[in-house]
Amino acid sequence: MQGYVSLQDGQQFAGEASKEWEHPIEGEIVFFTGMTGYQEVITDPSYRGQIVVFTYPLIGNYGVNEDDSESVKPQVSGVIMLHCAEFPSHYKSTLSLKEYLNKYNVPYLTGVDTREVTKAIRQNGTSQAVIANQPVDCSDTEMVGQMFQASGDEVETHGSGSPHIALIDFGLKQSILSVLLKKGARVTVVPFTKLKAMKDIHPDGIVLSNGPGNPKDAEHFLKEIKHLIDSSPTLGICLGHQIIALAYGGNTLKLSFGHRGANHPVKDVDTGRVFLTSQNHNYVVDEGSLVLTDLQKRFYNVNDQSVEGLAHKDKPILSAQFHPEANPGPEDAEWLFDDFFSLISVKKGVKAYA
Numbered sequence: 149m150q151g152y153v154s155l156q157d158g159q160q161f162a163g164e165a166s167k168e169w170e171h172p173i174e175g176e177i178v179f180f181t182g183m184t185g186y187q188e189v190i191t192d193p194s195y196r197g198q199i200v201v202f203t204y205p206l207i208g209n210y211g212v213n214e215d216d217s218e219s220v221k222p223q224v225s226g227v228i229m230l231h232c233a234e235f236p237s238h239y240k241s242t243l244s245l246k247e248y249l250n251k252y253n254v255p256y257l258t259g260v261d262t263r264e265v266t267k268a269i270r271q272n273g274t275s276q277a278v279i280a281n282q283p284v285d286c287s288d289t290e291m292v293g294q295m296f297q298a299s300g301d302e303v304e305t306h307g308s309g310s311p312h313i314a315l316i317d318f319g320l321k322q323s324i325l326s327v328l329l330k331k332g333a334r335v336t337v338v339p340f341t342k343l344k345a346m347k348d349i350h351p352d353g354i355v356l357s358n359g360p361g362n363p364k365d366a367e368h369f370l371k372e373i374k375h376l377i378d379s380s381p382t383l384g385i386c387l388g389h390q391i392i393a394l395a396y397g398g399n400t401l402k403l404s405f406g407h408r409g410a411n412h413p414v415k416d417v418d419t420g421r422v423f424l425t426s427q428n429h430n431y432v433v434d435e436g437s438l439v440l441t442d443l444q445k446r447f448y449n450v451n452d453q454s455v456e457g458l459a460h461k462d463k464p465i466l467s468a469q470f471h472p473e474a475n476p477g478p479e480d481a482e483w484l485f486d487d488f489f490s491l492i493s494v495k496k497g498v499k500a501y502a
């Protein structure tokens with residue numbers, strides 16, 4: 149069955165539809181350049197409300213497994229591929245990608261010239277788009293804020309180790325929780341809408357998670373977040389990093405087409421080291437706005453020089469626009485969690501956590 153993805157600027161791209169849809173499906177269209185990692189991308193809550201174009205021509209060749217999801221179900225609004233493997237091959241695979249997407253009713257197109265779509269997004273910027281069985285005029289569709297749909301509802305504690313981390317959930321990836329537990333921490337996940345619970349938690353450190361949408365959607369929570377992180381070692385990841393910048397008086401801007409992939413080079417201003425990172429973001433901290441704040445640039449993107457992380461001038465606060473928890477992508481930046489744990493130990497006056 150014929151399917152189309154229509155962009156807001158009027159461009160349309162044809163492919164094979166996964167089924168006949170009752171209604172057109174809207175979303176913000178973005179592209180991901182990694183060769184692998186489709187399961188993590190599709191289930192990452194930061195992609196909520198987005199239609200993801202996979203630029204690598206063959207997707208789904210190792211299937212979908214029980215271990216690699218970043219949340220309990222797919223989060224994307226739609227998927228655009230050139231080829232999607234019918235017969236995956238991997239010892240862990242339990243479903244083909246098509247079976248998985250169909251199981252959760254996620255609309256997808258195959259047979260689309262994904263590189264042409266990517267060129268269109270690169271030329272005109274990220275925009276709203278529509279998937280349907282016919283070309284659609286979507287010039288007046290508007291982006292819908294997703295932050296309130298992506299985070300969990302309950303305050304939950306995992307593990308029994310140390311330090312005790314409060315992980316503020318804006319739509320968190322399971323990998324952030326997994327890395328913290330792997331490093332021995334006890335983690336209390338606190339939905340960002342339940343910050344009042346923090347008064348009974350007394351964590352040794354705070355992690356602000358990733359999440360979907362515009363960081364400015366969290367503006368009503370900034371005062372409370374600043375109050376919490378002012379007195380606690382803090383690590384912000386992706387949306388969490390952007391929220392730290394906003395909380396301390398900085399600004400965020402929208403990139404033309406975002407960074408999404410598994411090989412984005414980042415330079416550490418402190419050490420001069422360059423390392424490869426996993427990324428997924430539309431927004432960045434406006435470097436010029438940092439002069440008005442007590443934050444300084446700690447990392448930057450080697451490709452476009454944009455801000456990739458911050459450190460507070462006096463307080464134990466660190467942040468990364470990239471994903472130190474990887475998944476998908478390289479684990480080269482996992483040491484950032486160790487640096488964060490060191491900030492906690494210094495604050496507590498002990499040598500280091502295991």
Ligand SMILES: NC(=O)CC[C@H](N)C(=O)O
Binds near residue numbers: 357363388430
């Ligand atoms: N992965 C994330 O946390 C993404 C942050 C934010 N939604 C952005 O697109 O920039």
